[in-house]
Amino acid sequence: xxxxxxxxxxxxxxxxxxxxxxxxxxxxxxxxxxxxxxxxxxxxxxxxxxxxxxxxxxxxxxxxxxxxxxxxxxxxxxxxxxxxxxxxxxxxxxxxxxxxxxxxxxxxxxxxxxxxxxxxxxxxxxxxxxxxxxxxxxxxxxxxxxxxxxxxxxxxxxxxxxxxxxxxxxxxxxxxxxxxxxxxxxxxxxxxxxxxxxxxxxxxxxxxxxxxxxxxxxxxxxxxxxxxxxxxxxxxxxxxxxxxxxxxxxxxxxxxxxxxxxxxxxxxxxxxxxxxxxxxxxxxxxxxxxxxxxxxxxxxxxxxxxxxxxxxxxxxxxxxxxxxxxxxxxxxxxxxxxxxxxxxxxxxxxxxxxxxxxxxxxxxxxxxxxxxxxxxxxxxxxxxxxxxxxxxxxxxxxxxx
Amino acid sequence: xxxxxxxxxxxxxxxxxxxxxxxxxxxxxxxxxxxxxxxxxxxxxxxxxxxxxxxxxxxxxxxxxxxxxxxxxxxxxxxxxxxxxxxxxxxxxxxxxxxxxxxxxxxxxxxxxxxxxxxxxxxxxxxxxxxxxxxxxxxxxxxxxxxxxxxxxxxxxxxxxxxxxxxxxxxxxxxxxxxxxxxxxxxxxxxxxxxxxxxxxxxxxxxxxxxxxxxxxxxxxxxxxxxxxxxxxxxxxxxxxxxxxxxxxxxxxxxxxxxxxxxxxxxxxxxxxxxxxxxxxxxxxxxxxxxxxxxxxxxxxxxxxxxxxxxxxxxxxxxxxxxxxxxxxxxxxxxxxxxxxxxxxxxxxxxxxxxxxxxxxxxxxxxxxxxxxxxxxxxxxxxxxxxxxxxxxxxxxxxxx
Numbered sequence: 001x002x003x004x005x006x007x008x009x010x011x012x013x014x015x016x017x018x019x020x021x022x023x024x025x026x027x028x029x030x031x032x033x034x035x036x037x038x039x040x041x042x043x044x045x046x047x048x049x050x051x052x053x054x055x056x057x058x059x060x061x062x063x064x065x066x067x068x069x070x071x072x073x074x075x076x077x078x079x080x081x082x083x084x085x086x087x088x089x090x091x092x093x094x095x096x097x098x099x100x101x102x103x104x105x106x107x108x109x110x111x112x113x114x115x116x117x118x119x120x121x122x123x124x125x126x127x128x129x130x131x132x133x134x135x136x137x138x139x140x141x142x143x144x145x146x147x148x149x150x151x152x153x154x155x156x157x158x159x160x161x162x163x164x165x166x167x168x169x170x171x172x173x174x175x176x177x178x179x180x181x182x183x184x185x186x187x188x189x190x191x192x193x194x195x196x197x198x199x200x201x202x203x204x205x206x207x208x209x210x211x212x213x214x215x216x217x218x219x220x221x222x223x224x225x226x227x228x229x230x231x232x233x234x235x236x237x238x239x240x241x242x243x244x245x246x247x248x249x250x251x252x253x254x255x256x257x258x259x260x261x262x263x264x265x266x267x268x269x270x271x272x273x274x275x276x277x278x279x280x281x282x283x284x285x286x287x288x289x290x291x292x293x294x295x296x297x298x299x300x301x302x303x304x305x306x307x308x309x310x311x312x313x314x315x316x317x318x319x320x321x322x323x324x325x326x327x328x329x330x331x332x333x334x335x336x337x338x339x340x341x342x343x344x345x346x347x348x349x350x351x352x353x354x355x356x357x358x359x360x361x362x363x364x365x366x367x368x369x370x371x372x373x374x375x376x377x378x379x380x381x382x383x384x385x386x387x388x389x390x391x392x393x394x395x396x397x398x399x400x401x
Numbered sequence: 402x403x404x405x406x407x408x409x410x411x412x413x414x415x416x417x418x419x420x421x422x423x424x425x426x427x428x429x430x431x432x433x434x435x436x437x438x439x440x441x442x443x444x445x446x447x448x449x450x451x452x453x454x455x456x457x458x459x460x461x462x463x464x465x466x467x468x469x470x471x472x473x474x475x476x477x478x479x480x481x482x483x484x485x486x487x488x489x490x491x492x493x494x495x496x497x498x499x500x501x502x503x504x505x506x507x508x509x510x511x512x513x514x515x516x517x518x519x520x521x522x523x524x525x526x527x528x529x530x531x532x533x534x535x536x537x538x539x540x541x542x543x544x545x546x547x548x549x550x551x552x553x554x555x556x557x558x559x560x561x562x563x564x565x566x567x568x569x570x571x572x573x574x575x576x577x578x579x580x581x582x583x584x585x586x587x588x589x590x591x592x593x594x595x596x597x598x599x600x601x602x603x604x605x606x607x608x609x610x611x612x613x614x615x616x617x618x619x620x621x622x623x624x625x626x627x628x629x630x631x632x633x634x635x636x637x638x639x640x641x642x643x644x645x646x647x648x649x650x651x652x653x654x655x656x657x658x659x660x661x662x663x664x665x666x667x668x669x670x671x672x673x674x675x676x677x678x679x680x681x682x683x684x685x686x687x688x689x690x691x692x693x694x695x696x697x698x699x700x701x702x703x704x705x706x707x708x709x710x711x712x713x714x715x716x717x718x719x720x721x722x723x724x725x726x727x728x729x730x731x732x733x734x735x736x737x738x739x740x741x742x743x744x745x746x747x748x749x750x751x752x753x754x755x756x757x758x759x760x761x762x763x764x765x766x767x768x769x770x771x772x773x774x775x776x777x778x779x780x781x782x783x784x785x786x787x788x789x790x791x792x793x794x795x796x797x798x799x800x801x802x
Contacts, residue, residue, distance in 0.1 A: 311794060318516060322481070326450040396710065397714075
């Protein structure tokens with residue numbers, strides 16, 4: 001498996017486009033269509049937010065059939081908290097696209113992202129769908145990545161080539177997300193395409209597991225959005241023998257590729273966290289269970305006090321240990337240890353006589369690894385986050401207006 | 402029951418003082434002693450953080466006996482993550498004070514607040530205890546309130562006079578806390594004194610319940626400190642008949658006074674939240690249970706997206722509904738309603754055609770009430786929080802260094 005240059009349309013049989021439909025106040029690209037030449041198997045996971053947006057409610061139904069022709073995405077308006085009218089609008093989006101492709105409505109997945117509580121300007125959306133349909137091309141994958149963004153500052157993508165069952169398979173992914181990022185599936189929009197042949201039920205299971213090991217381990221601000229969607233399409237055009245079970249000999253290599261790409265995208269989301277000036281990996285070891293490890297890691301990664309300390313490059317490590325302490329995870333307070341950027345700052349629950357200048361220098365790096373050992377077991381986990389800066393406050397105090 | 406002017410030493414039989422012992426880098430008051438002329442009954446609750454500081458571990462033992470002569474508090478150093486040496490230091494503080502009063506060690510409660518992971522400069526502390534002992538006076542209650550502060554910007558106190566069993570009773574409270582504020586007992590330092598006669602077991606139960614209904618309903622940043630302590634002293638000098646059971650006819654009026662003072666202090670903490678420019682009350686109604694109501698209210702109060710929106714006075718109400726949606730609380734997505742500062746912005750799960758200028762004006766008030774009805778039951782709760790500003794980031798990026 002090797003990383004290659006390539007957009008979301010790099011795998012065989014995918015085309016796409018992104019256009020300016022006039023939904024974003026900024027006037028930037030805001031409507032995207034991603035299409036498989038032949039209907040593709042789909043696996044997807046959605047937000048667990050009880051106020052799930054209309055497109056999420058609709059797409060959950062679509063995914064049940066396991067086959068998708070196209071994914072339609074708009075940014076600029078989340079179509080959430082929009083009641084019956086929002087459902088009617090989402091259905092109209094699907095119908096318009098389905099008719100253009102001549103496929104059943106059930107083969108179009110629809111996603112929206114942007115401000116909550118506003119209705120879609122359906123005249124612009126409908127016109128836009130027709131326009132973007134006319135633009136579809138193999139080389140317009142970058143346009144798709146661009147049109148799904150909101151406060152993102154760069155395109156989040158990854159692409160790999162690997163061999164499955166003697167066939168060359170390509171797998172590519174894109175994601176959007178910079179704020180309202182919290183693990184509880186799927187915390188953003190993420191799409192993966194592959195030309196591998198994978199049965200829908202297997203793909204569904206793989207998508208769920210990959211999300212748990214990637215997007216669900218990222219936190220920017222602890223808010224879980226109403227619109228999060230992660231969908232994986234597999235159209236089989238690589239010609240490998242169908243991976244029809246998780247026991248299939250080719251499943252592990254496929255899953256590994258999917259998980260890798262999902263983790264790549266997840267880390268890019270943390271790296272592009274709203275206002276982020278640093279990328280932080282929080283690694284918890286010595287935990288009693290994976291759940292405990294995640295609980296402690298998330299408490300640290302979510303803590304505004306930890307995040308502002310890293311923004312200020314302030315070696316106030318007590319806040320990290322404190323967050324582990326209130327997380328609920330089991331720990332041995334007299335044995336806990338903490339290493340920041342390779343420097344041991346806590347041993348046996350006590351501060352070491354650390355050189356504050358060296359610690360400050362370690363925290364001044366752009367990428368910092370925190371490792372905390374809870375000293376009660378063997379479980380471990382890594383989660384990814386960013387610091388909390390003035391810019392986060394600025395972005396989120398001014399987003400809507 | 403009426404509010405009166407008065408410090409923490411206003412009730413009969415209390416004296417106190419706060420001095421500059423050289424523990425704070427700022428050079429401000431940092432060592433306080435609060436004393437009851439006669440040993441007082443005590444009820445107290447402490448942080449649930451597993452990395453509880455040495456003074457918390459020690460004070461938990463003290464409280465078991467139910468009788469306290471004095472409370473000794475230092476700011477500037479939390480004596481947390483300090484291992485055995487920290488315990489030895491906390492014990493030495495207690496011993497020094499106990500010897501001055503000629504009481505058993507078990508009658509001195511000790512609290513520390515400040516930076517985690519540093520050892521107390523015991524020479525300064527020991528000298529300071531002797532100095533503050535010599536300063537003790539009836540009219541130096543304000544000094545106690547001042548010396549327990551860290552990033553607080555004003556003194557948090559409340560005082561009431563009431564009649565219990567025909568006797569005039571005074572009850573007074575102080576608190577410190579502006580950051581690292583999250584419900585899980587007690588999220589700060591808080592002390593209440595009264596001259597009412599209340600048995601230790603009853604006082605313990607009352608303190609726990611009052612904390613649950615006050616300090617545990619406040620959130621600034623969601624971090625639970627290693628040092629939180631809330632202690633209530635009752636020395637009986639008012640001469641009322643001893644409240645020796647929660648079934649005692651005078652218990653309700655006493656409890657009501659204690660809860661009122663605890664809520665006053667809790668609200669002052671939210672009002673002084675680090676960098677706060679606004680005071681927000683989040684009221685959840687129509688919840689399936691009190692737990693669900695608290696869960697939804699806390700999710701809203703903790704959300705950085707909600708808090709930054711209020712800082713920016715950005716009428717982005719979708720974030721509030723979104724937070725309720727991911728909180729885990731049961732809700733009817735099609736019936737949820739939301740009122741901000743008296744303006745109905747969501748009805749039946751959908752945005753109303755609200756006047757954005759009016760909504761913006763409502764959010765521009767210093768004190769704002771958010772009311773969200775989950776439409777599934779009869780339970781309700783109010784929690785108190787503040788907005789998230791540039792100043793919060795500044796304070797916490799620069800605190801330690």
